[in-house]
Amino acid sequence: MASTRDRLLSEGMRLFGEQGYAATSVAQIEAAAGLSAGSGSLYKHFRSKEELLTAGLERLLSGGEYATPALAAPEGSGVAEKLSAVARAGLRRLDEDRDLSRLLFRGLESFPALLQRFGDEEISRVHRATTAMLTELAGERADDVDWAAVALVLQGATAHYWLLSDLFGEHPTGIDEGRFVDALVAMATALIAGTATARDESPSGP
Template sequence: MARTTPGVTRQRLIDEAMRLFSTRGYAATSVADIQAACGLTTGSGALYKHFPSKRALLEEAVRRNLETVSERAAAATAERPGGEDPRAALERMARVVWEVLEGDRDLIRIMLREFDGFPDLFERMWQGVLAGLYRQGAAWIAAQRELGNIETGDPEATAAVLLSSLTYYPLLRIMIGHTPGDLDPEPFLAAWVEHAAATLRLGRHGDRVAGAGSA
């Protein structure tokens, strides 16, 4: 077997462990299983050269995931030079939210299925992934309201409603292989943007709907 550098072996251990945890379950996957999946001798103890335990390996995967998510989430709400049409911004942010959730399907599947065994890790993922997206969404809505681009009474509640429907699509697909209505991504996304635009009282090109907010 070809020699590998320590860094490559460490990443391979994480990748194969996540794949096995997500398909077999955490408890049903042994250290020997992970080593074998990496092409390592099962009784060599090679995993322990990089991680003190199987749980430590999972914790490192969560840490790396949160770093990646933080970068992607920042991109979702990054200010565009010269401003950006709010309707176009809704679609752009929706696509980044989906990218964030689809970017580590195995880890999300593990966390949702293994919640009882790892409540502390689940909480870190919630705060680092979904809670962060909700906060950034609410901040964007509040900023757009200040600019007069949208109308809403409660940015936090509005963001929660819009993002919950948006995140439900990839989470359902990750967990059971189906989507709401078994819709393909593009029709769902187009309908979501229209729904969000109506909720925020946007016109066809980002202008507020005529008469919005009037009796």
């Protein structure tokens, strides 16, 4: 059974994501965690609502299965399999930090230090790892393409797909996750195939 602190943390982050930080009261968090609303029980575990938010960010940055894109695919996977695994792992990571992902657009700008930290330790970290993976897959002719920009396009497309799917319940275009990932992989694989050397592995379907 989750501890009182963990319940407060989970429910607080959920409410921040759903309602926004400013619109969420301490009493609401206490009630959602199964405590008496307005009792001040939250302050036995967190000095303030902001400290709870900081703890939620710490939990995200210190945990999660999706450490880096390079670890998303089994060893020996082909190019397309690696790209597919990375795309799906990125979507699962967004699922994992759904509350904070929502909060990015609902009040986290009020905390510039936290926002900067999320940018540095999550978004930029994943971007650097994705860039490194694409560069390695491109082989000896990696300099022919701006892989950092390509990584940004892939990362942005994945985040945008997830955000709209989360907002509407499913993507408003009707394109499901499988079709989205297949299209993303096909485009990236074609680009890599165009820059790969003859000795490099030929891309295969996911």
